[in-house]
Amino acid sequence: MIKHIYHHHPFACLLIGALLTLIHITAYTQQRYELNSGWRCINVKNTTANGNAISQPSYPLKGWMPATVPGTVLTTLLNNQQIPDPFYGMNNEKIPDIYHTGNDQYTYWFVKDFKETVLPQEQAWLQLRGVNYKSEIYLNGKKINPRTHEGMFLRQQYNITPFLAKNGTNRLAVIVYPPDHPGNPNGGQGGDGTIAKGLTHQYVAGWDWIQPIRDRNTGIWDKVFIEKTGGINVQNPHIVTEVKGKRYPGASQEPAVIRVSAELENPTPGEVSGILQYQLEGKTISKQVTIPANSRQEIRLPDLKLDNPRLWWPNGYGAQELYDIKLQFLQGTASHDEETIRFGIRQIDNSWNPQTGSMQAFVNGQPIFIKGGNWIISDAMLRFSEERYDAEVRFHRDMNLNLIRIWGGALTERPEFYQACDKYGMLVFQDFWFSGDCNGRWLDPMKKEDQWTRRKYPDDHPLVVRAIADQVRMIRNHPSLAFWCGGNEITPPEDILHAIKDSLLPALDGTRYFFDYSNSDSMSLNTIGGNGDGPYNIQDINSFWTHKTFPYNSEIGSVGVGDYASLKRFIPAGNMTPPQHRGKIDSVWQYHKYIGYGEHIDKYGPATDAEDFAMKAQLVNYDQYRALAEGFSSHMWHWYTGVMIWKTQNPWTALRGQMYDYYLDPNACLYGLRKGSEPLHIMMNPADSMVMIVNNGFTTRRDLMMEARVYDVLTGRDSLYTLIFNEIGPSMAKKYFPMNGFLKSLHKQSGVFVSLKLKGTDKTLISENLYWLPGADGKYKALQEMPAGRLQVSATHTGRGRVTITLSNPETAPVSFFNRLALIHAGSGERILPAFYSDNYLSILPGERTTIVADYPETFTGKDIRLEYYGWNQERQVIGIQK
Structure with a gap:
């Protein structure tokens, strides 16, 4: 039909052509796609050609191997079977380390052929979300970045419109150089420390929980996109939500204020006028603007007062309501560009709690007791995926945690991580890229340079400031992002710190509290006037209840060996020797950073083999992390305003500090922590047998039935201690009755079970808890003599x-x-x-x-x-x- 009109009616032909052009204008806002397949690569030592030649589509790629992008050089080599799996056994020792080989060993060219053309009114953009460490970029025989790009934490965007081939056949070529200072992996925290001289992550030189990553994660490690727009490119949208007063989940809400702004870039030689707008809940918010030629401007739209907003709450406190908007730049009905933004309406505030001597968090006006985990990175070789992020954050939600801290020796987490945190209600405490180990807090004989020198790392301070500004823009719209932090256990250098506090965050965010560093005095002060973190070793479970530590502890942790199925995934059969207390540790267990269980395994009987050891380790794991969660919660608002466990996940096959292993298989740590962190929870203090309830909610819970029983381990016969109705107020931990006299009257010699249950008036089970208590000698003899179950x-x-x-x-x-x-x-x-x-x-x-x-x-x-x-x-x- 169209063809018939075109042939016989020239005016209709012109009209349809105009309509098709208009249709194209409204469509190219959707034209953003990822270049994530079909890449090829070669080591720089294996080619003498330069970027102008390599980026010509006619240049032959014989001898080039398939490349993994996004990914690192090491990932590409692994996927091409050029190296063994560095996470298995001691295979990592078989891979050449960049410190010993020189940087050329891991300097690679990456090439991607793609089809693309633009119409006269269109613009095409190349976007790279992360390259480590330096890169030079060529397209169709021309270099498109004027100077060599530097810095792992800095996005790149280039207008490639004039570089695209008219026939649509294009070749992108990127040479990627490793960090200038990869550092000596000498066994120190961050090796010899010089990895911190550049703007890259520090753990890759090795830490006490990981072996060195041999290429230091060189590569195009994050996503690469092509985007097509009209004359205006909408960039870096910013959404701020203001929620005044004290709110309650599920209730009718007073209005919230929504503030939206964005940067508009006009790369064309003429000014462009149009409307910037979005729609939300039936309302259209817009502004007429004119953007001069070859310029970029930040435009702020009028504030929106949103009636009865659906609020976003942290996990355990309410729903995670999210909104979507499309921020568009329009000329008439034609869209030049649009950005889709998902956000949550909430307000996060902080105030000093004089009782605890620490900062206290509030969301939507309500107090939030922080139950957090420390996160390193999803995968030590940067093999990220939305599915893995979703699974890992879901595990944290399932542990009844409400916060994840991103440790400063890693990176700014990716938008996909924050999307998962938005979904599951995890607040995020985001460190910037500094650590006390590499950046000079302590005297360290493993480091190459003195503290005064290391205190000034990285070398290029203006680069760091630009990168921080860029990363703030990248993630600031996520409701889960709750706190900024200068670094792990140390501040950035003074000029960088002042730039962050005095200009960057006020201008680019202005809504989140900034901690100078992860255990700063602005976070908490203990009774002797200072702050800190730890301990990190296994503890007697009584200590979590009776020993007061830092009031807002950013790192406290323990053991975390996985079960036998987990161990078999990365420990060779010949090394499957269970560690014995005070005995020699197998070399592979040592290599994977095993941390000892002390005498805690022996209390269940000496381990007969690795499988028996792993099973008994799970009993210890469960008990440790349940006690940790309960002990801190029992002193909520009296001793503590929060705690963050070091650590809740591992990005490689380590044998410590994890609730689930690298392969996403949970161990008993996860479920012990899940139990101890329940929002409404019944528990018993092991030190004095006091039964307590902790209520993290915002309302009083009345007519709760508490049931306490003791079971004989060998027979299963029970003795009822009490049934009693009671109540508990909002956001508090409350003592009810001790069981110590009753337990002593049993003359326990080999151990008993204590069962606690909390039920509603309709007899619905709300919380239950089962403790296994040792005999008078502190050993679990009765457990070792239990008759077979009949489950x-x-x-x-x-x-x-x-x-x-x-x-x-x-x-x-x-x-x-x-x-x-x-x-x-x-x-x-x-x-x-x-x-x-x-x-x-x-x-x-x-x-x-x-x-x-x-x-x-x-x-x-x-x-x-x-x-x-x-x-x-x-x-x-x-x-x-x-x-």
């Missing part, structure tokens, strides 16, 4: 990617203690990862029944899946899953 288990598919598991224990059976559930492949027996269990490492009392929901990736749906379960007194079983 009955069934599993049914109840949705796509979901299994419901029912566990029941006969009334005449003993306690079915500490059972591990795992979804596995029927053929290989390997676990399906990641999988998310509503509870795990759980115990079933005699005569009781429990239902667990397990979610797993839908990519496995339809495949043959089985359920594996085993426990302390339960033999390993594998059963089918009903349809």
Whole structure:
């Protein structure tokens, strides 16, 4: 039909041509795509050609190998089977280290061919979200960055319109140079410290939880995009939400104020006039603007007063409501460009708590007791994905945490990480890229240069300031981003610190509290007048309740060995030797940074082999992290305003400080922490047997039934201690009754179980807790003599990617203690990862029944899946899953 009109009606032809042009103008706002496949690379030593030649589409790529972009050189070499898996065993020792080989070993050319053309009114942009460390960029025989780009934490954008080939066949060539100062990986924290002389992450030279990354993560490590716009490019949108007063989740809300601004760039030789606008809840907010030729301006739109807003709350306090808007630049009905922004409406405030001597956080006017985890990076070799980010943040949500701190020796986390935190309600404490170890806080004989010199790292301060400004713009719209921090255990150099506090953050954000460094006095002060962090080793669980540490502790941690299935993934069979207290540690365990359990394993009986060790380690893991969470919560607002665990995840196969392993398989740390961090939780102080309830919510809970029982370990017979109704006010921990006299009257010699339950007036179970207490000698002799369990288990598919598991224990059976559930492949027996269990490492009392929901990736749906379960007194079983 169109063809017929075009042929016979010249005026109609012109009209349709104009309409098609208009359609194209309104469409190119959607034309942003990633260059994430089809890349090739070669080591700089294997070619003599320069960028002008290599970037010609006709230049032959014979001998070039497939490249992983986004990714690092090491990832590309691994994917091409040029190196062994550095996370397995001691394979990392087989890979040449850049410090010894020189930088050319990991200097590479990367090439990508792509099709693209532009119409006369269009602009094309090349965007690189992260290159480590330096780069020169060529397109179709021309260099497009005027000077060599430097800095891992600095985005790049280039207008490539004049460089595109008219026939649409284009070649992009990027040479990537490693950090100028890769540093000696001499075993120190950050090696010899010189890695910090550049604007890059520090852990790659090695730390006490990781071995060195041999290429120091050189490469085009983050995403590369092509974007097409009209004459105006909308960039760096900024959304600020103002929520006054004290709000309550789920209630009708007073209005909130929304403030929106953006930068508009006009690269054309003429001025462009139009309207910048967005729509929200049926309202259109707009402003007529004119952008001069070859300029960029920040435009602020009129404020929007939004009635009855849906608020965003941290995990455990309310829903995570999110809004989407499209910020557009229009000429008439034609859109030059648009940016889609997802944001949450909330306000975060902070005030000093004189009782605790520490900063206290408020969201939407309500006090938030910080229960946080320390995060290094999702993958030590920067192999990021939305799916992995989502899984890891979900694990933190499942642990009933409400904050993740991004440690300063790594990086500014990616937008995909923040999207997951927005979704799951995790506040984020974002450090900038400094550490006390590399940047000179302490005298350190492992470091090459003295403290005075290291205190001035990095060498290029203006570069750091530009990068901080850029990264703030990148992530500032996320509601989860709660706090900025100058660095890990040290401030940046004084001029950088002043730039951040006095100009950058006030101008680019202005809504979030800035801590000078992660354990600064502005964060908390202990009784002797200073702040700090730690300890980091395993502790007697009583100490979490009785020993007062720093009031807002940014790092406190313990052990975290995974279970046997986890160990087998990266420890060779010949090295599967369980560590014994005061005994020699196997070399592979040492290489993977094993931290000792002391005498805590022996209390359950000496480990007979690695599998037995791993099982007993899970009992210790669970007890440690449950006690940590409960001990801090028991002193909420009296001793503490928050705590951050060091650490809750590992970006490689380490044997310490993790709630789940590198392969996303959880261990008992996760479920002990999940139990101890429940928003409304019943618990017992192990030091004095005082039963308590902690309520993190904002309302009084009345008519709560508290039930306390003691079970004989060997027979499963129970003794009722009390049933009592009680209440608890908002945001508090409250003592109710001690059980010490009752427990002593049992004359326990080999240990007992203590069961605590909290129920509503409708008998609905709200919280339950089972403690296993040792005998008078501090050992768990009764557990070692438990009779075999008689657990009955069934599993049914109840949705796509979901299994419901029912566990029941006969009334005449003993306690079915500490059972591990795992979804596995029927053929290989390997676990399906990641999988998310509503509870795990759980115990079933005699005569009781429990239902667990397990979610797993839908990519496995339809495949043959089985359920594996085993426990302390339960033999390993594998059963089918009903349809």
